[in-house]
Amino acid sequence: MPLPYPALHASHTGIWIARDGETRAVSRGEAIRAAADTPMILMNAPLIGQRLGYADLSGLDLLELYAFLRPARFMVPTPKGLATVTGLDLPADDAAIAPFLLAAAEGLLATPEGDWPEREGAWTAAQSLFRLRWAWGPVLADRLKKPAQNERWLFSKLPEWDEAAPRPAPRTVSIDPAETQAQLAHLVGDAAEARPGQRAYAAAAADAFAPRAGREMPNLVLAEAGTGIGKTLGYLAPASLWSHAAGGPVWVSTYTKALQRQLGHETRRVYPDEAVRREKVVTRKGRENYLCLLNLEDALQGGFAGRAAVLAQLVARWAAYTADGDMVGGDLPGWLPTLFRRNGSTALTDRRGECVYAGCPHYRKCFIERAARASAEADIVIANHALVMVNAARGRELSTRPTRYVFDEGHHLFDAADSMFATALTGQETIELRRWIVGPEAGSRGRRRGLAARLSDVASYDEGGAQAIADAVKAAQGLAADGWLQRVAEGAPFGPIETLLANVRGLTYARAEGAEDAGYGLETELAEPSPELIEAAAPAAEALDSLYRPLVALGKRLEAVLIDGPDWLDGAARARVEGAIASIGWRAETVAAWLSLIARVGGPASADFVDWLAVDRVEGREFDIGLHRHWLDPTQPFAEIVLKPAHGALVTSATLTAGGTWETAEARVGAPHLARPAVRFQAESPFDYAARAEVLVVTDVKRGDIPALSNAYGRLIEAAGGGTLGLFTAIRRLRGVHARIADRLARAGLPLMAQHVDPIDTGTLVDIFRDDPHASLLGTDALRDGVDVPGHSLRLVVMEGVPWPKPTVLHAARRLAGGGSAYDDRIVRARMAQAFGRLIRSADDRGVFVLLSAATPSRLLDAFPAGVPIARVPLDEAIARVASRLSSRAALGHEAAPAT
Structure with a gap:
């Protein structure tokens, strides 16, 4: 029986709805109204919603269905990737994608009828998802048969790791x-x-x-x-x-x-x-990369609600089949958390250092502990x-x-x-420490527990430990608390740390260059501090010292408990106490570093460190304030x-x-x-760079001119037939260029993706780019170093300009110590060499590197391999050279894929 739902697809070239064997193009408004009234089959709802300008778009997302049916399996989240896993033909153009989605849905839903390795646990998970009103729930309920006997489900299915004797020290050997x-x-x-x-x-x-x-x-x-x-x-x-x-x-x-x-x-x-x-x-x-089973259990038992609860169920399906529990870069599809926007994925890992080690009921099955023990052997x-x-x-x-x-x-x-x-005494860092020590406060949710709850048995056994815990909890009240950022901005800080941060903010705005700009972060040197900042530093140091002392005392009391070995201290309890000692020691070291940094306020500077004040902002919105210290070396x-x-x-x-x-x-x-x-x-590399590559420095594109920059990128990508990696030094310019050329390129069958624009994680963007020789990708520093795309899919690298280092306080100090402008030149050469290194990854690769900067100093061009032809040319000639060198290569690619 065919599915009773229509399918929706939106690309840069148009919007289509397929229903009852008919496909028709629709307007954006009509698509939004239809999606609001009727459940739609689609692929990657956040991306389609962005293209429609309808952020709340939801429906029957095929990526979610695939994650349920094929947990811990990879799929490129594109029509081509979907065609590969379903065995269907790739749609010929964008208009054919909507009916293709219907056929792909039927193909995926036929999975339970065949030999299905991931059958175990599916029926149980589907019942939970049905109760959560997951869009695919009713469809799966009709197609999944209840197992004849109760299923082993996640926490009973996962294997336990075994304790092993300590590995002997490596022998002293020499290799012949x-x-x-x-x-x-x-x-x-x-x-x-x-x-x-x-x-x-x-x-x-x-x-x-x-x-x-x-x-x-x-x-x-x-x-x-x-x-x-x-x-x-x-x-x-x-x-x-x-x-x-x-x-x-x-x-x-x-x-x-x-x-x-x-x-x-x-x-x-x-x-x-x-x-x-x-x-x-x-x-x-x-x-922080691994799934925390205790966090997952909390989420499955009601700690999550709405879409976040659906994500928890899909992650639980994955957890039963994953090789190692790695949620970031492992076998969990990178695109899965992005489908749920901000709902819950980070709360499923141990990002707050709250692990109770052997006190956890899932300790023997913990992915993190299993990896640690496996690595020991x-x-x-x-x-x-x-x-x-x-x-x-x-x-x-x-x-x-x-x-x-x-x-x-x-x-x-x-x-x-x-x-x-580095050391950062900021509002966000101090509030996290407060939460770790104090535990849940008014209005907080989840399984967060403070020191007293985590070490209750120790406190009942050791009077000195109990007092140290109480003193630490009391002292933590002086740290920043919920709502601190608003209070500081309003000039009404509460407590010594918030008062310190308020004075940091005031001095930073008073001295930072461009403070009136509603752009990004502000910073200024921690030099000649104001009397108000010096006055605020003393009580802040007292508050931190009153916290440091009980943390150190608690660590010593816990070590004494291990030596005493009371009856209740079995192997699991010992492991938990040892874990607590390590965690407390880490926090004590952090507080000590904060004290050292505060001592710098009004005190002498150290030749080993660079200290500064900062207000961190995103598009004008403040999100953190604090003092920072980095090693000069x-x-x-x-x-x-x-x-x-x-x-x-x-x-x-x-x-x-x-x-x-x-x-x-x-x-x-x-x-x-x-x-x-x-x-x-x-x-030296064995590649013949002189024959396989060339570098073109374009001389007639003005730096910072977004329309001219967009025109250059668009024409160069068209000349190469896609296969272009575009690198930017500013997110604002990246977004501006993408907005101007994405539709134009899509109409030519050349998909364009971009970091900080598409609601897709960087790893998946690279996977899509690698999979389609007609696609191009725009990005920033992370793509300059983290892309390995050998072959035809990457044949042109375009940099918007010379990647000069950002003139921060830290950079200025290192520049002074490292030789001035020569230090800058070394950084730029390294960045250009790394960017060029993306281009030729195998002996058969051929490509062009284009630098859109007329002002590129000749002294920097030795960053490229010896023998590579380098020419300064106007844009028209650069385009002609790209087309001439790469057109024959482009002919080796497939016919133009849908511009999705």
């Missing part, structure tokens, strides 16, 4: 150079092309796995290897050999999720057997720079701290360390906390020295802070 080359040959395969650069790279990488000569003297290898060398297998060869021989883990750290996924794929060459690979290779991320742990630094600085897993690291995308270590070791704490305790580390990148010299590269990764000098290695 011949074995490294033999392992590399095995990994690349017999049919692979011989690459001398890769063999030399593997030999250099092996030095990081040699026994170290002395304490705090790690073997540090800096290896720059151009695109195409084969870095991943080059370092996996010695890493896998060392791990096997030494019996210890190698942590491979990346900066982007894309490289993490690529590494997971490449490790299949090392461990072809899937069961073995799951034991030997583990991907680790921060706690793994040979290769795929992590990210932030997690490596967090674990080294405040990790609970001291006995399993790795001794060997590989830092891929090593040019990002400076930025990762800058973020990790954040690689100093990175070297102390991460590198010095290690035995060896490989830092590698295709652009390690981009923009500077080896001395600059060493300074950016902390090498000067080590007693033993780093080993340097460099291998």
Whole structure:
């Protein structure tokens, strides 16, 4: 029986409704009225609603249906992706998409009739979704049969992890150079092309796995290897050999999720057997990336309402089939949370540090704990720079701290360390600490619990611990509370911290350049503070000190409880107390850092730090206020906390020295802070850039002229036939250009997507871009470094201008210390090299890099690979060259896809 619902599709070229075998074009107003009156089948409701100008659009979203029927499976959320998973023909044009959606819905709903691996739990989940009035609920209720016996559902189905004895320390071994080359040959395969650069790279990488000569003297290898060398297998060869021989883990750290996924794929060459690979290779991320089962249980039992409750049910379906529980970059479709706008996805992870560890009823099934234990036994742990630094600085897993690291995308270590070791005394940070200590206050909802509730058994056993908890709760009342931002803006702060923030706000507005501009954040140096700010600092410091002391005392009391070992302290309780000690220690360190920062108000400046005041705003709306401190050189704490305790580390990148010299590269990764000098290695890319690419600097497009910029982007994308990555340094200009050219390109069959415009996560935007050779993508810095699209789908990169660094207080201080304008030039060269690196990803790629900046200094053009032709040309000539070089390539693509 056919579905009794019409289908709606809206693109930049028009709007169509399909009903009863008929498809007709409709106006925006008619589509909105029809969608308000009748449930519609559609795909990606937020995106269609944005195109209609109807933000409240809802209906029977095929993406939600797919997430229910095929949890933990990937699909590109486009008509092409839907055609792939349903086996239907791709619609010929936009007008054919609406009836195609009807056919796709029937195809998906036929899933329960066949061999359906995800059948278990579906009927139970469908009943819950039906009660929540999910649009697909009535349809599924008619098509799902009640199982003959009760289903094992989520919390009973998930496997438990097992405790294991601590892993012995790695043995001291040396890797034979011949074995490294033999392992590399095995990994690349017999049919692979011989690459001398890769063999030399593997030999250099092996030095990081040699026994170290002395304490705090790690073997540090800096290896720059151009695109195409084969870095991943080059370092996996010695890493896998060392791990096997030494019996210890190698942590491979990346900066982007894309490289993490690529590494997971490449490790299949090392461990072809899937069961073995799951034991030997583990991907680790921060706690905030994983589904918290306790939060999910709370959501399923009424903690969420409305659309957020529907999301919780779909996430529960996914949780029963996920490989690792990773909600960010794992097998949860990145597009799923965006379908629910702001409703609930972040509340399903542990973003507030409220984990009760062994006190949680789902502790033995926890995805986070399972990953931590799996990584302790793994040979290769795929992590990210932030997690490596967090674990080294405040990790609970001291006995399993790795001794060997590989830092891929090593040019990002400076930025990762800058973020990790910074201090921010802001309203948002203090209110989060208050909530963690005090727990639920008037009007709050959810399962949040304060210190007293989390440690009630400790408080009843230990009188000193109980007093410390009470003192901490009392002192936390002096932190910012709900409504603080409005009170501060109205000049009526409550308490010493809010009073401090009010004076920070006043001084920032008084001194910051462009304070009258309704744009983005404001900041000013923490120098020559006003008498009012100095006066407010003393009571704020007293309030923080009164909080710091009981936190430290509580940590010591908990350690004493562990030593006493009372009868109630079984294994689970011990683990919970140990977790509490780590969490309290982290908060105490944070408060100590705040005290140090407040001492700077009216006190002497430190040569090691850069301090400033800031009011954070988005489009004129304030969302945070505070004092900030960053290390002038954040690689100093990175070297102390991460590198010095290690035995060896490989830092590698295709652009390690981009923009500077080896001395600059060493300074950016902390090498000067080590007693033993780093080993340097460099291998040029094997690609023929001179024949495969060219750089065009357009001389007649005025910077900041949105109409001219839009015209240039539109004509260049048309000349390339799509396949364009457009990079911007300002979101405002990105949005302005997109608004002017999206419709025009869509009519030519060239879909255009954009960060900060389309209600789709960045990872999914890249997936769509990769999947369609006629699509183009506009974005900012995240796309300059995080896009790996080899082949025909990316053949033109266009930058709106020279990516000069933003003139912040922090940048000004580092610029002064780093050589003035030469420091700026190094940053720009590195950014341009990274952007160019998106273009040629394989030996067969061909492309053009266009820079829309007549004022580009010639001294910066050495950022591009040697031999690449560089020409300064007017826009018309640039368009002709793009068309000439890429038109033959465009002919290799498919016929124009629907401009969705």
